[in-house]
Structures are given as C-alpha cells and as structure tokens.
Amino acid sequence: MRSLVVLIIALCLSGLSGAASAQRIKDVASIQGVRSNQLIGYGLVVGLPGTGEQNPFTEQSFRTMLANFGIRMDPNIRPNVRNVAAVAVHAELPAFSKPGQTIDVTVSSVGEAKSLQGGSLLQTFLRGVNGEVYAVAQGSLVVSGFGAEGGDGSRIVVNTPTVGRIPNGAMVERAVPSGFANGDSLTLNLHYPDFTTAKSLADTINERLGASPESGYVIATPIDAASVRVTAPRDAGQRVGFLATLENFEFTPADAPARVVINSRTGTIVIGSEVRLLPAAITHGGLTVTISENQQVAQPNAFADGETAVTTQSIVDVDLADSRMFKFEPGVTLDQLVRAVNEVGAAPGDLMAILEALRQAGALRGELIII
Incomplete structure (x- = not known):
C-alpha cells in the first residue's frame, strides 16, 4: 500500500512539473443547456428461478399488472410470487435523443430478491423529473453476479446479483426540448x-x-x-x-491551484505542481527533516557580460535515531520531502501528519484538502 501511494505521488509530481499544456475547448468546457437527463421507473422482473420475493408491495404490483390485462384475482388468495421481483429502473437520456432511439438501462432490486439472474423486465415507463414519460424499458437482464445458498442457511455471493443491465433496453418515446x-x-x-x-x-x-x-x-x-x-x-x-x-x-488553461489532497481512508496523497515549501525543521517521532536556505552571491567573469546576482541554495536533511541521513541538491520541493520520508520507510500516515503540521506552521504554500 505504501509503495502504491508513493508511486501515485511521484507520477503526479513528475507529470505536473511542467507548464500547463494546450487543450481543446471540447475537453475543458460544455455548452450550457446541452446535457443528459435522468430517468427512473418502477417495474417487475419475472422468470426468476425461485430467487424472487414474497412481500406485500410485490404482490400488489403483481395484482395491478394482471388487472391491466383484465385478470381479476380473488383478494383472499395470496399469490405465490417467488419468481417475481420488484425493481427500480434508471437510465440516462443523452442530449438530442430522438423518439425511436434506444438507451441502456440499469435494473436494481428494491425488495428481498436474492438474485435477478435469468429474469426479464416487463414493460416499464421511465419518467423524468417533471413526471412525464420519456422512454419505455423492457427486455432480458444481463447480471454479472450470482449467489448460492445451502439448506443450513449458509450462503455465498459473488459480485452483486441483485443489479443487472439491459443494453439498448429502453426506447425513447419523447425528445427533451433544447x-x-x-x-x-x-x-x-x-x-x-x-x-x-x-x-x-x-x-x-x-x-x-x-x-x-x-x-x-x-x-x-x-x-x-x-x-x-x-x-x-x-x-x-x-x-x-x-x-x-x-x-x-x-x-492553454491556467495552472491548477496549489493543492494537496489527502484521502484519509485509503492513504492516497496527491500533490499539485504549484505547491511550495518554505524553510522549516520537522521532527516526527524518531524522524527529523530540516529544510534550510543559504544565500550565495554569483558574480560574472571579469571579461564577460553579466550582472551580479544572489542565488538561493536549499538543503534538505533527514535524520533518524539510527543516524541515517540523506542530503539533497538545492531546491526545496515537496518532491524531495516525499522522497525523504519514503527513503526512511515512513508510512503514509506519517507523511499526512507532516503535511498537516507544515500547513499549520505556514510553511506549506497551498491548500490542504482532506477527503
């Protein structure tokens, strides 16, 4: 895990070290008003091999479906709907979609169904946020997961068998005005x-x-x-x-803001190229990192054109209790700090703590974001 985190940091630093590169307008901007729309519907999946559900709202939906076909059931008789599952169906309606075109749909169980494998979705109306029907979905599900259950109650589940997709499973019935x-x-x-x-x-x-x-x-x-x-x-x-x-x-877009993004759950740390460090001394447990700057005067040759200039020589030293020390060439950057912490085998949590302390001390020029 630690090696992966440091690799991500190194790639980000090396890839972002140069100036921002030219990009196409289509890659950085979108046209206002040209967007997709979310559709949702409620339906029934039938034909399941006993992996459906027996609950009140599934039974009610089943009775309503039969009533639409003119079939009336005795209200005192409870139907066995183990081969049926109530599902929520959702899809994205792309911009400029026209009636007759098809879109993909995702079908998810909303009850206690164990699996949707082998089922077929019956005609389901997909509505927009305004309540109008924009597409109708129907077809056989493609489910990647599966589950198995033993007689003693033991069960194994691979992936998610209660969610499936129907490629080109919905037909657009109405276009969205643009x-x-x-x-x-x-x-x-x-x-x-x-x-x-x-x-x-x-x-x-x-x-x-x-x-x-x-x-x-x-x-x-x-x-x-x-x-x-x-x-x-x-x-x-x-x-x-x-x-x-x-x-x-x-x-050429503007350079990205100076940011350090830390994911505290996964240990991922991403450091932007504009982040800078000021001189500071850091002690973290048995680890000591010292950042210093020395001013040097550079003068041109007596017979050469040029001006006297003041240059800054930066040195980063890392010291551990076992006297391991690392010395770096001039230039105080986060790249050097990350490499120093990695060299001594510190965990990602140590680097997070160091970055947070640097920000509080005002030595980290950049926004620190923890997600």
Whole structure:
C-alpha cells in the first residue's frame, strides 16, 4: 500500500512539473443547456428461478399488472410470487435523443430478491423529473453476479446479483426540448471554474476568429469564472458547423491551484505542481527533516557580460535515531520531502501528519484538502 501511494505521488509530481499544456475547448468546457437527463421507473422482473420475493408491495404490483390485462384475482388468495421481483429502473437520456432511439438501462432490486439472474423486465415507463414519460424499458437482464445458498442457511455471493443491465433496453418515446438553437449566442461552461482560464478561452476564440476588443468587435466574452458567452449563427445547421470548428480550438488553461489532497481512508496523497515549501525543521517521532536556505552571491567573469546576482541554495536533511541521513541538491520541493520520508520507510500516515503540521506552521504554500 505504501509503495502504491508513493508511486501515485511521484507520477503526479513528475507529470505536473511542467507548464500547463494546450487543450481543446471540447475537453475543458460544455455548452450550457446541452446535457443528459435522468430517468427512473418502477417495474417487475419475472422468470426468476425461485430467487424472487414474497412481500406485500410485490404482490400488489403483481395484482395491478394482471388487472391491466383484465385478470381479476380473488383478494383472499395470496399469490405465490417467488419468481417475481420488484425493481427500480434508471437510465440516462443523452442530449438530442430522438423518439425511436434506444438507451441502456440499469435494473436494481428494491425488495428481498436474492438474485435477478435469468429474469426479464416487463414493460416499464421511465419518467423524468417533471413526471412525464420519456422512454419505455423492457427486455432480458444481463447480471454479472450470482449467489448460492445451502439448506443450513449458509450462503455465498459473488459480485452483486441483485443489479443487472439491459443494453439498448429502453426506447425513447419523447425528445427533451433544447434551447441549443435559440438566441444569438451560446454559453460555454468550464468544467473547473477559473478566471484566468475563462479569459484565456475568450481571447483564443476572438483571436482565431479575427475579432478583438481593440476593434470594438468581439465574438467571445467572459461572463464569470465559469462561463464564456459566444456569439453564434441563428441557423441551426450553421450553428452546428460553427461549434464543430470552435470546439477543436486549442488553448492553454491556467495552472491548477496549489493543492494537496489527502484521502484519509485509503492513504492516497496527491500533490499539485504549484505547491511550495518554505524553510522549516520537522521532527516526527524518531524522524527529523530540516529544510534550510543559504544565500550565495554569483558574480560574472571579469571579461564577460553579466550582472551580479544572489542565488538561493536549499538543503534538505533527514535524520533518524539510527543516524541515517540523506542530503539533497538545492531546491526545496515537496518532491524531495516525499522522497525523504519514503527513503526512511515512513508510512503514509506519517507523511499526512507532516503535511498537516507544515500547513499549520505556514510553511506549506497551498491548500490542504482532506477527503
């Protein structure tokens, strides 16, 4: 576990050490109003090999289903529905989905059914948040898990046999209205809001399309840290072509904020490239880490051009009770601190404690987030 944690840290530090690279607009932003919608429904899975459930709401659902087909049951007779299970069905309706297209659905048991293996979902209405039906689901389930139970009550379960999927199991019956082609403009929303990134995005669009604030004509205008308004053609077909070109423009987003993210449950530590350390001395149990800086004056050769400059030489020392010591080249970075702690065999919890103490002492320049 410790080796995996340190490997994750090393990869993050090495991968983020350079400047931010150029990215396509489609990878960092989405179009406002163009999104998927969640659908949900309640139905019955039948044909189970005795792994269903016998409870009041399953029986009621079974009676209602039969009544819809004109079959009336004696209310005093309790049906045996061990081959039936009540389930919740949910799906994502992608943007611009049209009637007749199909989507995948996930089926989950809501009662005491032991397994949905081998079952088939009967026609189930999938509704949106407004209560309207947007798709109808039906079909045979694909279940990856299974369970087995002995006569003495012993049981073994592999994966989750009470959840299954139906690929292309729902047919879209109604399209969700979209404001994509309305108005004279559209709005790009950044996945990670940042004022610098929003301005860079707007500047790139204006530059690539021949517009500039100096000329008094702009195509893209940053609204806030998350949104950029872009003037677009009114015709829907032209707007599609305009966006096809726009979303492939490359620009350089701002550097990520200086953050250290710690997952206290798994021991995972991710350190951003912008995090910096100030000189400090750390003692953690038998471990002592010292960070110091020495000022040195560098002068050019007598016959060479140049100016006298003051440089900083940084030294990181790690000391243990058994006199093991590690000395590093100049440059105080978290990379060195992580390597130092790893060299002496400290656990991830030790590094977490050190980082928290550094933040409290003001020697860690970055936001510390514990999840």
